[in-house]
Amino acid sequence: xxxxxxxxxxxxxxxxxxxxxxxxxxxxxxxxxxxxxxxxxxxxxxxxxxxxxxxxxxxxxxxxxxxxxxxxxxxxxxxxxxxxxxxxxxxxxxxxxxxxxxxxxxxxxxxxxxxxxxxxxxxxxxxxxxxxxxxxxxxxxxxxxxxxxxxxxxxxxxxxxxxxxxxxxxxxxxxxxxxxxxxxxxxxxxxxxxxxxxxxxxxxxxxxxxxxxxxxxxxxxxxxxxxxxxxxxxxxxxxxxxxxxxxxxxxxxxxxxxxxxxxxxxxxxxxxxxxxxxxxxx
Ligand SMILES: [Fe+2]
Numbered sequence: 001x002x003x004x005x006x007x008x009x010x011x012x013x014x015x016x017x018x019x020x021x022x023x024x025x026x027x028x029x030x031x032x033x034x035x036x037x038x039x040x041x042x043x044x045x046x047x048x049x050x051x052x053x054x055x056x057x058x059x060x061x062x063x064x065x066x067x068x069x070x071x072x073x074x075x076x077x078x079x080x081x082x083x084x085x086x087x088x089x090x091x092x093x094x095x096x097x098x099x100x101x102x103x104x105x106x107x108x109x110x111x112x113x114x115x116x117x118x119x120x121x122x123x124x125x126x127x128x129x130x131x132x133x134x135x136x137x138x139x140x141x142x143x144x145x146x147x148x149x150x151x152x153x154x155x156x157x158x159x160x161x162x163x164x165x166x167x168x169x170x171x172x173x174x175x176x177x178x179x180x181x182x183x184x185x186x187x188x189x190x191x192x193x194x195x196x197x198x199x200x201x202x203x204x205x206x207x208x209x210x211x212x213x214x215x216x217x218x219x220x221x222x223x224x225x226x227x228x229x230x231x232x233x234x235x236x237x238x239x240x241x242x243x244x245x246x247x248x249x250x251x252x253x254x255x256x257x258x259x260x261x262x263x264x265x266x267x268x269x270x271x272x273x274x275x276x277x278x279x280x281x282x
Pocket of ligand 1: 142143144216
C-alpha cells in the first residue's frame, strides 16, 4: 500500500484538465519508494519471466566465448547494478506479474479513476513497465496503444511528443498496420517533423501524460535514469484500434474510409463491425 498519494491534488487537477487528448507535465510522490530502488528493481528482474525482460548490456567484451556470455537473469541483474556505466538499458515489462508491484500499480491508477472513467470508460488491462537507462540513451520514435503516465524516479529524461491526429506525420494505413501488428514498432522519422514536436523534460518527482498513440522519442539526461510507466486501456482506446483495423479491411476493397475520430468520438459502429468480422474469421 502507498502510505501517501502518488499524485498530489494539483497533479490530479492538471490531469483532469487535459485527459485524454493532450500531453502534460504532472508531479508525483513516488521518489524514494522502496520498490523502485535499483536493488529492488534488480530483485524484480529476477522474479519476472525472461520474456518480460528486454535489455541491452554494453558490458560484454568484443571477443567473448559463447559459454562465457552470462545467463540472461544474471546478465540483467548485473546490467541494472552497473547502469551508471554508459551504454545499456533495461525494460522490465508487465511488472504487475509480481504481487508487490501489482499492488503499487493498482494503488497509483486508482487515484486517476475519477477522472478517467467518466471520459474513456472503465480502466482495463492495467500494466506497468520500468525503464532503467544509462546516461545519454535514446529511445527511437514510436507510438504505443495504451493510455500512459511516465513517472520519473531517478535521473532525467526529455520526451518529445507529437500530435496524435496529424496524419501528415503518419498516414492512416500506418495506424492500421500498427493495430494489425504488421509494422516494426519504430516509426520512420523525417527532419521536417521536428517543428511539430513538444519537448517535455522530467526530473525525479515529475511525470508526463502520454496520450494513446501520441508519437514520441526519448532522450535520457546525463545521469542514470529510472522511470515507471503506468498504463491502461479503455473501451475508447479499444474501439479506436478496432475501427482502424476495420478501415484496413475497407481499404482492401478499394474504399477510402474516414479515420476514427479523436475522443470523444465513439468509433463504435466500425469497432463492432470489426469485432464481428474477427469472430467470423475465427
Ligand atoms: Fe513509448
